[in-house]
Amino acid sequence: MGTKCTLSDITLTEQLKLGSHLAYTEIYERYFGILYVHACKRMYNHEDARDLVQETFFNLWTRREHLIPEKGVAPYLYRSVRNGLIDLMSKQSICSKYITSLSELSKCSVSITDYPIREHQLAAIIEKEIDALSPRMREVFILSRKQYLSHKEIAEQLHTSELTVKTQIKQALRILRGKLSLIAYLAVLFRIY
Template sequence: MDLLKSGNQHAFAEIYERYFGPLYLHAYKRIRDKDEARDLVQELFSHLWSKRDTLEPRTSFSNYLYTWVRNSILNIIAHKAVEEKYLSSLPGWTNDAESLTDHRVRERQLAAIIEKEIDALPPRMRAVFELSRKSNMSYKEIAEKLDLTEQSVRSHVKNALKILRMKLGVLVYLFYIFYK
C-alpha cells in the first residue's frame, strides 16, 4: 500500500495481477455481464491509481477493493432499475402521442374535405348555411340579414344538409374505414 501511494508502478501492477481475476469473478457473479464486469473492475483500478496518494482504507486492502466493487454493483443495479422503469413507460407514452397526432391529422383532413364541399354549394345556399352553422344565427336572424323569408332560409339549410350528406356520407365512411 505504501509503495502504491508513492506512485510505484510495479506495486500497482502487482496489485492488478493479484486482484483483477477475483474481483472480475465477484462482479460477474452479481451482474452476469462480462463486459460490464470487466469495465467495473477496470474503473476500480483506474480510480485506485488516480487516488493512490489519498487512499486511506479503514479495513484491509482486499476488503476495501471488494467493498468498492460491491457498491459499484449496487449502483449499476439501481441504475438499471431506473432505466427499465423509464423504458417501460415509453411505449405507452409514444402510443398515446402517436394516437393523438394521428387523430388530429385525420380531424384536419376531414375538416378540409367538409369545407371544400361547403364551398361547392351554390352561393346563396352556402351563405345561408354558413350563417346558420358557423355563426350560429337563427333562421329569423338570417332571413332579416339576407332579406329572405324564414321558409326560404329553412329550405336552403335543409337542401344544403341533404347535399352534404349525399357527398360527405360516402366520403366520411371511406375516410373512417381507411384511416381507422
C-alpha cells in the same frame, strides 16, 4: 515483477500510496481475476463486469494517496466493486422505469411527421457530446468512428501506442454511453434511425 511477489498487501499499499507502478501492477495481477469473478457472479453481462473492475483499478490509482496502508488494499477494492454494482443496478432500474413509461406513452400517440426533425436533433445532440470530449479523446474517437481507422492506424498517425488509443476510445464510449443512454432508448423506442 516477473517472479511471484511475496510482499504483503500492507507493504504493497504503502508503495502504491507513494506512486509505485510496480506495486500497482502486482495489486492488479493479484486481485483482478478475483474481483472479475466476484462481479460476474452478480452481473449478467461479463463485459460490464470487466469494465467495472477496470474502473475500480483506475480509481485505485487516482485515489491512491487516500489509502490507509494498515488496512491493506483488498477492503478498498471489494467495497469499490460492491458500490459500482449498486450504482449500476440503480441506473438499470431507473432506465427500466423510463422505458416502461415511454412505451406506455408511445402506445397513446405516435406522430411520424416529426421523425426527420427528431433525427436531426438527435444527431446534433450526439455531435455536441462528442465535441465536449477532451481534444485528444475527441480526435481519437473521430478517427475511429467516423474515418473508420484501426487502432494501429490511429496510433501511427498520432504517434502514440495502440493501448492509449484503445483506452481513449473506451473512455469516450463510456462517457457518451452515460450521457446519451436515455436519448438512445428514445431513438430505439421511436425508431428515429
